[in-house]
Amino acid sequence: MGCLLSIRNLRIAFHAEDGLVKAADDINLDITEGKTVGLIGETGCGKSVLGLAILRLLPRNASVEGSIYYRGQDILEMNEREMRRLRGKEIALIPQSASTSLNPVLRVGAQIAETLEFHRGLAPRSAQAAATELLRFLELPAVEKTAKWYPHQLSGGMRQRVLAAIGIAGQPSLLIADEPTKGLDASIRTQVVEVLRTLTRETRVTMLLITHDLEVAASLCHEIAVMYAGEIVEHGAAEYVLARPLHPYTRGLLASLPENGLVPIPGHSPSLVDLPQGCKFHSRCAKATKACASARPPLIQINGCAVRCLHAAQGGKSQEGFSHGSLQQKTR
Ligand SMILES: Nc1ncnc2c1ncn2[C@@H]1O[C@H](COP(=O)(O)OP(=O)(O)OP(=O)(O)O)[C@@H](O)[C@H]1O
Ligand SMILES: [Mg+2]
Numbered sequence: 001m002g003c004l005l006s007i008r009n010l011r012i013a014f015h016a017e018d019g020l021v022k023a024a025d026d027i028n029l030d031i032t033e034g035k036t037v038g039l040i041g042e043t044g045c046g047k048s049v050l051g052l053a054i055l056r057l058l059p060r061n062a063s064v065e066g067s068i069y070y071r072g073q074d075i076l077e078m079n080e081r082e083m084r085r086l087r088g089k090e091i092a093l094i095p096q097s098a099s100t101s102l103n104p105v106l107r108v109g110a111q112i113a114e115t116l117e118f119h120r121g122l123a124p125r126s127a128q129a130a131a132t133e134l135l136r137f138l139e140l141p142a143v144e145k146t147a148k149w150y151p152h153q154l155s156g157g158m159r160q161r162v163l164a165a166i167g168i169a170g171q172p173s174l175l176i177a178d179e180p181t182k183g184l185d186a187s188i189r190t191q192v193v194e195v196l197r198t199l200t201r202e203t204r205v206t207m208l209l210i211t212h213d214l215e216v217a218a219s220l221c222h223e224i225a226v227m228y229a230g231e232i233v234e235h236g237a238a239e240y241v242l243a244r245p246l247h248p249y250t251r252g253l254l255a256s257l258p259e260n261g262l263v264p265i266p267g268h269s270p271s272l273v274d275l276p277q278g279c280k281f282h283s284r285c286a287k288a289t290k291a292c293a294s295a296r297p298p299l300i301q302i303n304g305c306a307v308r309c310l311h312a313a314q315g316g317k318s319q320e321g322f323s324h325g326s327l328q329q330k331t332r
Contacts, residue, residue, distance in 0.1 A: 001032050001033045001034050001035070002032070002033055003030045003031065003032055003033070004031050004032065004033040004070070004071065004173060004174055004206050005029075005030070005031040005054065005068065005069065005070050005091075005174060005206075005208075006029075006030050006031075006067075006068075006069040007027055007028060007029040007030075007050075007054075007066070007067070007068050007069075008028055008066055008067040008068075008069065009026055009027075009028065009065070009066040009067065010024055010026070010027040010028075010050075010053065010064070010065070010066035010067070010068065011024060011025060011026060011027075011064070011065040011066055012024035012046070012049055012050075012053055012058065012062055012063070012064050012065075012230075013062070013063050014059075014061050014062050014063075015061045015062075015063070016061065016273070018273055019273040019274070020273065021272045021273055022230055022272050022273075022275060023046040023049040023062075023230050023272055024046050024049060024050055024053070024230050024231075025229075025230040025231050025275075026066075026231065027050065027066070027230075027231070027232055028232070028299075029225055029232060029235065031174070031206060031208060032206075032223075033173070033206050034204055034206055035206060035207075035222040035223060036200050036206070036207040036209055036220050036221045036222050036223075037207070037208050037209065037221060037222065037223045037224070037225060038209045038210075038211060038217035038220070038221035038223070038224045038225070038238065039051075039208060039209065039210045039211070039225050039227060040211060040212065040214060040217055040224060040225070040226055040227070040253070041226055041227035041228055041253075042212075042228070042253075042269055043212070044269060044272070045227045045228055045229055045230065045269065046227055046229075046230045046272075047178070047210045047227055048096055048178055048179075048210065049062075050210075050227075051093060051176045051178050051208065051210055052093075053068065054068055054075065054091060054176060054208075055075075055086075055087055055091055055093055055176070056075060056076070056078075056083055057093070064076060070086065070090065070091065070174070088115065088118070088119050088169075088170040088172065089119045089170040089171075089172060090172055090173055090174065091172055091173070091174045091175075091176065092166075092167040092168065092169075092170060092172040092174075092175050092176070093167065093175075093176045093178065094160075094163050094164055094166075094167040094175065094176070094177040094178060094180055095163065095178055096178040096179045096182070096210075098156060098159040098160045098163050099151075099156075099159065101163055102151040102159060102162060102163065103151070104150065104151055104152060105150070106150070107147065107148050107149060107150060108135075108146065108147060108149055108150070108151060108154065108162045109128060109131045109132060109135070109146075109147025109148060110128075110131075111162070111166060112131035112134055112135070112147075112162065112165045112166055112169055113127035113128050113130070113131040114127075115166050115169040115170060116130050116131060116134075116169045116170075118170075119169060119170030119171075120169070120170065120171070128147075130169075131147060131165070131169075132144060132147050134165040134168070134169060135147060135161075135162075135165060137165075137198075138161040138164055138165055138195050138199075139161070139191070139194075139195060139198075140158060140161055140162075146158070155188065156183060156184050156188060157184055157188030157189075157191055157192055160180055160181075160184065160188075160192050161192065161195055163180075164177075164180070164192075164195060164196070164199070168199060168203060168205065171203070172205065173205065173206060174205070174206045174207070174208065175199075175205045175206070175207045175208070176207075176208045176210070177196065177207060177208070177209050177210065178210045179210055179211055179212065180192055180196060180209070180211070181193065181211065181213055181216050182211075182212070182213075189213075189216070193216055193219055193220060196209070196220055197219075197220060200220070207220075209221060214242065214253065214254065214257060214327060215327050215328075217238070217242070218238060218242050218324055218327035218328045219327070219328045221238045222237065222238055223235065223236065223237055223238055223241075224236065224237075224238045224241040224242060226241065226247060226249065226250045226253070228249050228269070228280060228281055229269050229270055229272065229275060229280040229281075230272055230275075230280075231280060231308065232306075232308075233247045233249055233250070233281065233307065233308045233309065234246055234247040234249075234250050234305060234306065234307045234308070234309075235305065235306045235307075236303070236304055236305025236306065236307075237304065237305070238324065239324045240303060240304070240305050241305060242254065242322060242324045242327060243322050243323060243324035244303075244322075245322065246302055246305055246307040246309065246312040247281075247307050247308070247309045247312060248281065248285045248286065248287050248309065248311070249265070249281045249284075249285075252265035252284075253265070254322045257327075259326065259327075260322060265284055266284055267283060267284040268284075270283070276293070277293060277294065277295075278291075278292050278293040278294050278295055278296060278297075279292045279293070279296065279297050279308070279309065279310070281309075287309075287311045289310070289311075291310055292310055292311075296308075297309055297310045300312060
């Protein structure tokens with residue numbers, strides 16, 4: 001399987017009132033066709049911004065440098081016609097906010113049908129039928145009736161599935177799902193996870209899954225990329241990153257889970273307007289030495305994982321007892 005998306009030296013900054021917000025700093029990430037890659041990290045670290053950048057949907061105050069190759073072609077160099085073909089048809093986004101992303105005055109079936117007409121050239125009547133089929137595939141109840149409802153008549157989990165239906169309507173090769181389980185209660189969350197699992201198995205779509213939820217990431221992802229203050233600090237196979245994390249930040253994220261003792265990471269993420277020198281995590285890191293504060297650690301490879309930490313080689317053992325298996329079980 002080849003590389004579907006390849007992000008190279010991506011930098012994103014927003015020109016804001018209080019200065020330049022550096023939301024992505026030299027991001028490099030390869031996504032292999034057929035894989036689900038989880039992008040995890042605390043709030044505000046740049047996950048959604050990265051997802052939006054792939055579809056060139058960032059607001060005007062953003063400046064973007066670097067390259068995002070999709071099947072070898074740089075998205076950042078594409079013209080508007082190429083972008084219209086790419087969005088929804090090749091790469092689709094399930095946006096972060098299910099409640100504000102649907103049109104409140106249009107029946108949900110019609111919203112899905114609209115996407116089917118646009119991307120697959122279906123006639124209105126066939127599009128309606130295909131929309132109902134998509135709702136059935138996503139296991140919504142009483143699909144004929146549900147298709148006629150307006151977004152406000154649906155539960156959070158149903159709205160999330162309608163957004164997933166719109167996302168996959170154009171049969172994209174790459175799906176970016178931004179926090180698809182956020183704000184859902186436990187049983188609905190499990191349903192949405194199962195829907196995403198079915199989707200990746202049956203449609204073989206490649207997925208970039210943006211989530212705070214490490215259990216959801218463990219359950220669905222082949223690989224995990226960990227983001228901290230606009231940087232990817234660790235990336236590798238899910239079972240390595242979640243069971244034998246190399247970066248102290250990844251270990252901190254795992255240690256803060258209830259099953260691992262709810263040990264919070266001390267301090268706060270740095271302001272993206274005023275980033276520290278050296279390793280961006282050093283002021284919160286128990287392992288930090290003088291060297292960590294002076295120069296940005298290079299990305300090194302350990303056991304097939306890429307990690308940006310001077311002390312990563314001391315880690316890599318499962319001494320904290322994190323269990324990838326038990327994280328996975330929780331969403332089953
Ligand atoms: N239009 C904008 N102008 C200025 N700053 C912005 C803009 N959009 C996003 N940011 C900043 O970029 C940073 C990254 O935001 P982003 O939405 O990607 O975070 P996130 O990791 O998705 O967080 P969450 O987990 O809460 O969704 C944040 O500090 C945010 O305030
Ligand atoms: Mg976000």
